[in-house]
Amino acid sequence: MSSTTEIETHTKTITLKTADRKLFTLPEPVAMEFKTVKSFFDDNPDASSHTVVPLPNVNLGELEKISFCCEAQLDFRSRGESAKDESKAQQKKFLKQQTNDELKSLILAANYLDIADLLNVLNQEAADRIKNKSVEYVRRFFGIENDYTPEEEAKVRAENAWAFEGVDPDSDVDPDEDVMMN
Amino acid sequence: MNMGQWAELPWDLVRAISEHLKSYVDYVRVGAVCSSWNSALPKRPTHQFNQIPWLMLPFDDETQTLRSFYSIIDDKVYHLELSETSGKWFRGSCYGWLVTVEMSPALHLFNPLTKIQIALPPLHSFPDIEHYCPDRNGREYAIRNFRFEMTEFYDQAHMQEVYIEKLVLSSPPHDDYLAIAIFGEYRRLAFCSRNDKKWTAAETGGQICFRDIIFYNDKIYALTSSGKLLISDTSSLPKFTFIPVKLPNFETESMLYLVGSSNGLMMVERYYMGGDEELDPEVIPYKTSGFKIYLLESNLGEKMPRWVEIKHLGDKVMFLGYNASVLIPSIDFPKLKGNCIYYTDDQMELWLDNYGGFDIGLFDLEEGVIKEFGELNLSSRYVWPPPVWVMPNP
Numbered sequence: 001m002s003s004t005t006e007i008e009t010h011t012k013t014i015t016l017k018t019a020d021r022k023l024f025t026l027p028e029p030v031a032m033e034f035k036t037v038k039s040f041f042d043d044n045p046d047a048s049s050h051t052v053v054p055l056p057n058v059n060l061g062e063l064e065k066i067s068f069c070c071e072a073q074l075d076f077r078s079r080g081e082s083a084k085d086e087s088k089a090q091q092k093k094f095l096k097q098q099t100n101d102e103l104k105s106l107i108l109a110a111n112y113l114d115i116a117d118l119l120n121v122l123n124q125e126a127a128d129r130i131k132n133k134s135v136e137y138v139r140r141f142f143g144i145e146n147d148y149t150p151e152e153e154a155k156v157r158a159e160n161a162w163a164f165e166g167v168d169p170d171s172d173v174d175p176d177e178d179v180m181m182n
Numbered sequence: 183m184n185m186g187q188w189a190e191l192p193w194d195l196v197r198a199i200s201e202h203l204k205s206y207v208d209y210v211r212v213g214a215v216c217s218s219w220n221s222a223l224p225k226r227p228t229h230q231f232n233q234i235p236w237l238m239l240p241f242d243d244e245t246q247t248l249r250s251f252y253s254i255i256d257d258k259v260y261h262l263e264l265s266e267t268s269g270k271w272f273r274g275s276c277y278g279w280l281v282t283v284e285m286s287p288a289l290h291l292f293n294p295l296t297k298i299q300i301a302l303p304p305l306h307s308f309p310d311i312e313h314y315c316p317d318r319n320g321r322e323y324a325i326r327n328f329r330f331e332m333t334e335f336y337d338q339a340h341m342q343e344v345y346i347e348k349l350v351l352s353s354p355p356h357d358d359y360l361a362i363a364i365f366g367e368y369r370r371l372a373f374c375s376r377n378d379k380k381w382t383a384a385e386t387g388g389q390i391c392f393r394d395i396i397f398y399n400d401k402i403y404a405l406t407s408s409g410k411l412l413i414s415d416t417s418s419l420p421k422f423t424f425i426p427v428k429l430p431n432f433e434t435e436s437m438l439y440l441v442g443s444s445n446g447l448m449m450v451e452r453y454y455m456g457g458d459e460e461l462d463p464e465v466i467p468y469k470t471s472g473f474k475i476y477l478l479e480s481n482l483g484e485k486m487p488r489w490v491e492i493k494h495l496g497d498k499v500m501f502l503g504y505n506a507s508v509l510i511p512s513i514d515f516p517k518l519k520g521n522c523i524y525y526t527d528d529q530m531e532l533w534l535d536n537y538g539g540f541d542i543g544l545f546d547l548e549e550g551v552i553k554e555f556g557e558l559n560l561s562s563r564y565v566w567p568p569p570v571w572v573m574p575n576p
Contacts, residue, residue, distance in 0.1 A: 130203075157214060161262075162260040163211055165260070
């Protein structure tokens with residue numbers, strides 16, 4: 001699969017085509033962190049590194065961020081134990097910069113691209129952001145419609161009444177604007 | 183951003199995110215978001231929560247069925263409707279399950295969050311109990327006193343109150359488990375497995391007056407009130423083997439606890455203000471004044487293992503009392519100060535009609551002082567029933 005006309009770098013690259021019809025090129029080792037991409041090549045032995053991989057469920061914005069994260073993690077991993085703290089700090093910094101909407105988009109993208117480690121980290125961040133929040137806040141955070149009838153909802157709340165007591169409905173805090181402060 | 187796409191979050195993502203929730207109260211709220219999420223999330227989550235125990239506060243059994251639980255990290259009180267706890271005494275708390283002792287001889291494990299009750303073999307199935315006659319008023323239990331080779335009679339109220347000192351489980355009772363209890367006048371050990379009909383006496387080579395038991399590193403450790411350490415495991419039961427350990431100099435009248443840690447087995451000594459000149463027994467019959475912590479040092483080749491005093495717990499927090507002792511890292515709980523011991527009153531032998539249960543607080547190891555927590559406004563003399571640490575685990 002190697003091409004002797006690659007003059008930019010000695011690393012092979014893979015090109016992906018996003019849902020918004022943009023082309024994105026990234027180093028092969030990084031692309032192979034995306035199980036979805038790896039499966040594409042496993043399932044298509046005739047494909048070369050020039051073959052553009054279609055990813056109809058990811059936009060360029062998310063792909064760029066995810067690629068950045070994975071490349072950084074690969075680099076830290078190659079440096080071994082000593083880079084562990086730096087890796088954690090970088091990840092923390094990156095997560096803090098994401099708004100709730102951006103975080104959600106990244107989760108969907110990482111899920112589609114099937115990147116287990118990154119998805120784990122993103123899911124933990126989402127869990128941390130809904131910690132101690134009311135049910136209404138969690139609904140708005142995830143954009144979920146409440147499909148309970150008032151009677152059904154009352155029943156569910158009554159089952160564990162203690163968990164719903166005295167929780168601020170956060171009605172004046174919009175999850176779209178509420179960014180994690182720490 | 184495609185809202186529609188997000189609103190139809192795949193089930194495995196919903197579950198994956200909920201598995202990252204560290205406290206059960208958050209998990210419950212997420213389940214109430216909508217009916218499809220409620221169906222997708224298992225009622226009893228499969229992952230472990232990372233939590234600090236709640237403190238079950240005293241209550242008036244006659245008039246209330248609402249029980250209050252104080253959470254240190256949320257600094258709030260949760261109220262649970264628990265009529266199932268009326269008339270019962272609590273003699274243990276493990277993995278979120280309370281050990282309840284009734285005056286009828288029933289013994290149960292009770293989970294305050296799910297209200298599930300699991301029966302243990304009843305009180306009258308303990309070793310030494312020759313017979314139990316509920317009609318023999320005031321003398322319902324006939325107990326064999328093996329020391330003096332005679333039969334003694336006790337009433338069921340007394341038995342409910344004093345017969346079991348502490349009961350500990352090997353694991354949460356959803357699956358197979360082993361239960362070990364310190365029982366009887368001589369504080370011996372008995373155990374049972376799930377589905378057993380009675381309690382079996384442990385063989386401890388004549389050792390009695392046990393004070394604490396824990397399951398640690400696949401072994402069972404038992405400690406007497408004089409500091410003797412015994413060990414067993416599931417394949418060695420009923421036999422416990424004595425481990426000779428060089429003992430430290432204990433304070434007089436101190437209480438001992440066993441705690442498992444990642445650094446090894448610990449023994450904790452809890453000591454009290456003593457001496458008549460320090461305490462006016464009319465006012466404060468006893469009060470915890472400090473703790474010492476020892477770590478078992480056993481890799482000494484030919485030499486006898488010994489207890490070495492350690493001066494700090496790092497960032498960890500310990501919870502002691504009727505519960506199975508736990509040591510928890512405080513790193514995930516910014517409001518919790520590490521290197522502290524939170525304790526409740528389990529000095530059963532000193533309780534009388536008008537005092538008891540009040541000796542609760544926290545010991546700050548760094549500063550070496552006893553402090554109060556939570557502004558709970560509890561009496562300094564009589565707090566009933568004595569508060570117990572309970573992990574909020576379904």
